[in-house]
Amino acid sequence: MGISTKTRKNLWGKSGNRCSICKTELFAKKSATNEVNIGEECHIISEKPNGPRFRPNLSEYNNYENLILLCRNHHKEIDELFETFSEEVLQFIKTNHENWVSNTLNKAVDNDKEEQPRFLARITTGKELLNIVHNSHGYRTDYDQMETEADAQYIGGVIQELIDYGDISGMVEAYDRVQMAFQLNDLLKDLESKGYYIFGEQALEYIGFKEGDKAKWTVATLVIRKIENL
Known part of the structure; x- marks a missing residue:
């Protein structure tokens, strides 16, 4: 069973359309008429026995908790350097990035409220x-x-x-x-x-x-x- 639409929306929404490592915008306009998507929904624990960070008997490999949003370059890097990018390290990177997205958006909203005209x-x-x-x-x-x-x-x-x-x-x-x-x-x-x-x-x-x-x-x-x- 693949990644569900709900899980995909949850992952992209909480990641703010940014790579969890380099913060690059993943889905953006390359020109006025052309859009490019360099984002990839990456498994933290591979579902394949010979895949990076594979752990057998995991009940669900395609749920939100086991996915991290990355650009293509960093997807390749974490899978090739799987000993460096362990399961724990990737979970930390994911949590830290999603907190950054949330805090950045909340700060922007608060600043926008302060700049709104006041009606007395x-x-x-x-x-x-x-x-x-x-x-x-x-x-x-x-x-x-x-x-x-x-x-x-x-x-x-x-x-x-x-x-x-x-x-x-x-x-x-x-x-x-x-x-x-x-x-x-x-x-x-x-x-x-x-x-x-x-x-x-x-x-x-x-x-x-x-x-x-x-x-x-x-x-x-x-x-x-x-x-x-x-």
Whole structure:
């Protein structure tokens, strides 16, 4: 019985279409109209009595556990140098390679997530706004280009006021925070009356000056946009 389709897919998927030894891409385009496959599904323990690393009475020679994905050159090398490439060595190479594929893909996915644009929710109540700035260790702010000095002074004052609220919110009693939320509600109404919406979020972020010396800090992101530009 040959290698099943399920086993073949499992082997190629976990190996990432790469040789387990040299990491060469196995199935790729040679040109715009031509594809080449140099990958081979190789037995770790040969099913032939005179084959490399043969072990009798193995219940299944064509299962996933007994296969390793290699390029043609390394397939030939492991079979000719079978004493060097023992069963244990090939199992180690296979496991190490598949872990490399998994870790590489997971890292790429995580990096891609970090690079995705972030969509901030519009803040509609003073309580929501206070929750974002409350106990924040840092602030990230943005705003549309101001056309007049009066607008610049107004938006600059709003941003500074929000930061001040965040800085003192952790030092006051619950009663005072309720009053602060009420005051921020008025601030939101005033912003909207002047043609602005505010968007934001609070999130934990890794921040540090040196690699390996990073810690999670609470960061408030606040973005003020002109309604006419949305």
